[in-house]
Amino acid sequence: MPLHPQTVAFLKVMEANAALAEPDIEAMRAITSANPERGDGPALTEVTDGVVGDVPVRTYRPADGVLPALVYFHGGGWSIGDLNSADPMCRRLADEAGCVVISAGYRLAPEHPFPAAVEDACAVTADVVRRADHHGVRPEAVAVGGDSAGANLATVAARIARDDGIALVHQLLMCPNADSGLDSPSFAEFGVGYGLSAATMAWFLGHYIGSADRSDPRIAPLRAGDLSGMPPATVLTAEYDILRDEGEEYARALEAAGVPVELRRYDGMIHNFMTLPEVFDDAAVARAWAVSRLRQAFGEEER
16 A cells, blocks of 8 residues: 555655765664653653663553563664663553563674674573562463564574473564565565664664674574464454565464464554554554454453
8 A cells, every 4th residue: 555644654754864875873773762752651650770681671550469471672683772761661552461571682784793692682582581579579370571673582582482482372572673685575665765774773783693603593583494383373464564574474484383373464554653653643553453462461351
């Protein structure tokens, strides 16, 4: 379908504000951390900052008691984004899904290239399950999730957890980075003028990979040889997103491996629209579906 009118308006603003001829990490980090288009999110019973090993985490608790948990990884091309940029989404997911959300401030490239972010994601995921009492969560009801590069880390952490005998109940993957080829039809078709550009994605991936093999399945989960036994997945994609095709192909690969998967494409939307509820009405629609999937995974009745 055509671009949604809200998408058209947002892209015009982005184009008018494009002051940087070349990406600048520090400027992008500052803008992303303070992005008002993400909104504020609701007040919760408790929000606390802490660490898991050396990894900063922020824990969102919507109610007292032992609750299900979602370990969340923010997007930003493995190079930008932080606990603050993820804060509104984490607040909403905690409030609406009735679960504890533990947001991980994993190390960023280029200062810390691959596999630093994967190591941090796996460490936090394992700690939440293995020390569930410490986190005040149900060990049999822990999910992982994230947006964009964070979704990449979530599914990689889920696969490594499977290999390590750590049981997770779900993976919530929103506009995921699933491959490193940068050569899908959607990558070519929407590479310029639709928010996340092909050039910027290549720049992010180059910083993240460093000297590593770009075919490593911890970078490109679509290239993993065995996806069987992974936790059930919810995959959200956007029609005008360069990452659309690889995300949808990954959903199909999970399904082919026997993993229960639900995939939804949001027509007229661009990359990571669901994190910008102040811009896109469909952000709330997509989040409501994601929340319903999480609540089912946690074995709870929907509100």
